Amino acid sequence: EPNVRENWGSRLGFILAAVGSALGLGNIWRFPGVAYENGGGAFLIPYLVALCTAGIPLLILEFTIGRRFRGSAPVAFRRLNKNTEFIGWWQVAISLVIGVYYAVIIAWAAWYAYFSLEQQWGQDPATFLMVDFLEAGGLYDFGTWLPGLAVALALVWVATLAVIGAGVKKGIEATSKIFIPLLVVLFGALLVQSLTLDGAVDGLNAFFTPDWEAIRGPQVWLAAYAQIFFTLSVGFGIMITYGSYLKRKSDITTSAWTVGMSNSFGEILAGIAVFSVLGFLALETGVPIDEQSYQGVGLAFIAFPAIINTLPYLAGLFGVLFFVSLVVAGWASLISVVEVPVAAFEDRFGWSRKKTVAIIGGGMAVVSLVLFPTVNGLMVLDVTDHFINNYGIAVAAPVAIIAVVWILWRWQELRDDANATSSFKIGPIWFTCLGVITPLALAVILFFNVRDLLAAGPDSPLADYHEYQAFGWAVAGGSLAFALIMALVLRRREVPPAVPE
Ligand code: PHE
Ligand code: NA
Numbered sequence: 001e002p003n004v005r006e007n008w009g010s011r012l013g014f015i016l017a018a019v020g021s022a023l024g025l026g027n028i029w030r031f032p033g034v035a036y037e038n039g040g041g042a043f044l045i046p047y048l049v050a051l052c053t054a055g056i057p058l059l060i061l062e063f064t065i066g067r068r069f070r071g072s073a074p075v076a077f078r079r080l081n082k083n084t085e086f087i088g089w090w091q092v093a094i095s096l097v098i099g100v101y102y103a104v105i106i107a108w109a110a111w112y113a114y115f116s117l118e119q120q121w122g123q124d125p126a127t128f129l130m131v132d133f134l135e136a137g138g139l140y141d142f143g144t145w146l147p148g149l150a151v152a153l154a155l156v157w158v159a160t161l162a163v164i165g166a167g168v169k170k171g172i173e174a175t176s177k178i179f180i181p182l183l184v185v186l187f188g189a190l191l192v193q194s195l196t197l198d199g200a201v202d203g204l205n206a207f208f209t210p211d212w213e214a215i216r217g218p219q220v221w222l223a224a225y226a227q228i229f230f231t232l233s234v235g236f237g238i239m240i241t242y243g244s245y246l247k248r249k250s251d252i253t254t255s256a257w258t259v260g261m262s263n264s265f266g267e268i269l270a271g272i273a274v275f276s277v278l279g280f281l282a283l284e285t286g287v288p289i290d291e292q293s294y295q296g297v298g299l300a301f302i303a304f305p306a307i308i309n310t311l312p313y314l315a316g317l318f319g320v321l322f323f324v325s326l327v328v329a330g331w332a333s334l335i336s337v338v339e340v341p342v343a344a345f346e347d348r349f350g351w352s353r354k355k356t357v358a359i360i361g362g363g364m365a366v367v368s369l370v371l372f373p374t375v376n377g378l379m380v381l382d383v384t385d386h387f388i389n390n391y392g393i394a395v396a397a398p399v400a401i402i403a404v405v406w407i408l409w410r411w412q413e414l415r416d417d418a419n420a421t422s423s424f425k426i427g428p429i430w431f432t433c434l435g436v437i438t439p440l441a442l443a444v445i446l447f448f449n450v451r452d453l454l455a456a457g458p459d460s461p462l463a464d465y466h467e468y469q470a471f472g473w474a475v476a477g478g479s480l481a482f483a484l485i486m487a488l489v490l491r492r493r494e495v496p497p498a499v500p501e
Pocket of ligand 2: 021
């Protein structure tokens with residue numbers, strides 16, 4: 001009976017799974033650099049404002065839609081209204097794209113955990129990464145395939161599909177209950193070791209010293225909103241899917257606050273760890289922090305190896321702690337993102353979970369294995385990530401909000417549904433944040449992103465994305481096209497009403 005829906009076994013299990021989705025590369029390699037560039041300690045103000053006015057209200061909305069309509073994103077949106085099913089498929093398409101490349105970063109980190117035992121990257125980690133490990137070429141350099149990387153990637157997919165195939169309670173929830181506490185222990189040990197390094201205080205000063213001037217301009221506020229959407233995994237169906245396995249009586253608003261606060265706590269601790277070690281590296285090498293790679297691939301795979309090389313003691317352990325933390329944090333996020341399409345095909349077509357995992361999960365694994373362990377893998381990943389985040393999620397999220405809140409005017413129904421079982425009640429403030437502030441913030445971010453991309457010259461950091469626009473727009477536009485086709489094909493195929501628990 002495809003209509004009977006699995007539930008989370010416990011409230012803690014659900015929270016750990018949602019926190020597992022939220023904690024990811026966004027916390028470890030995105031937040032510290034974004035905060036540092038945008039006012040340091042002063043960034044906490046726009047950041048917390050964005051968390052409260054956009055992040056938490058959107059989390060509440062997604063949990064409520066999932067729980068009320070008891071379905072994956074397409075089914076939930078179809079039950080909401082016959083014409084909004086495409087929004088759910090759009091979110092599925094975005095998740096398909098993200099899942100396919102997110103797995104690759106986990107495979108890199110797994111190899112680096114191994115490399116750190118003997119610091120196999122040698123004295124020049126940048127060359128090691130680009131030449132020896134990734135053999136990096138341009139976007140259109142097809143051909144050469146990297147077998148070592150492919151093996152690690154295949155293992156990531158096998159582990160992920162095994163967890164999802166085992167189901168919500170025995171797979172996702174059970175895994176989260178082991179791996180999220182493990183992540184806390186690993187990262188806690190890394191934090192302690194980071195804080196004991198010489199130069200840690202200088203790094204923390206660089207990170208936290210507030211630049212109050214900076215937060216007067218719009219740029220910093222936009223950076224804060226952009227960080228919040230990414231870091232909370234909102235806007236592409238994950239939290240709707242996870243919400244659909246909630247029991248009717250669960251407290252939605254308190255759960256949303258718990259998930260939001262845990263994730264932000266994780267970001268600030270990551271910022272402390274990252275800037276402590278960057279302070280150490282600056283002291284050792286004499287290169288100031290703002291001239292080092294303090295973000296993204298460069299931070300994790302160039303700066304950290306350089307730091308590990310210079311550590312006075314327990315260098316191998318430090319490397320393992322860092323890269324295994326990346327693997328664990330990324331893996332829990334990957335599980336959540338793959339669950340979106342799996343749940344969608346499972347409950348929209350009535351397939352069994354095993355069959356869906358084999359077809360949809362297996363299909364994602366094959367695409368990932370064909371496209372990414374290649375010399376152009378890094379470029380494909382980078383361009384795809386940029387376009388799907390900036391022009392996929394950033395468009396799909398406001399479309400969903402405007403449809404639900406304004407066009408269909410369903411916010412009161414959803415508000416009452418959340419309030420009925422929540423101790424912390426929502427009302428007009430929630431409406432204002434969700435219906436007005438969040439879509440406005442997203443629209444302004446989108447406007448600036450498009451403007452900057454179109455104006456990018458050869459010296460701009462956006463130059464590569466400018467050059468590869470044909471590919472990037474095809475990815476972003478292709479997700480919407482997929483969604484419209486799916487919705488059209490399924491238009492006459494009714495979904496049964498949600499079965500109450
Ligand atoms: N919330 C994740 C993070 O902070 C982002 C993410 C989640 C990306 C799930 C993809 C899939 O890193
Ligand atoms: Na996050």
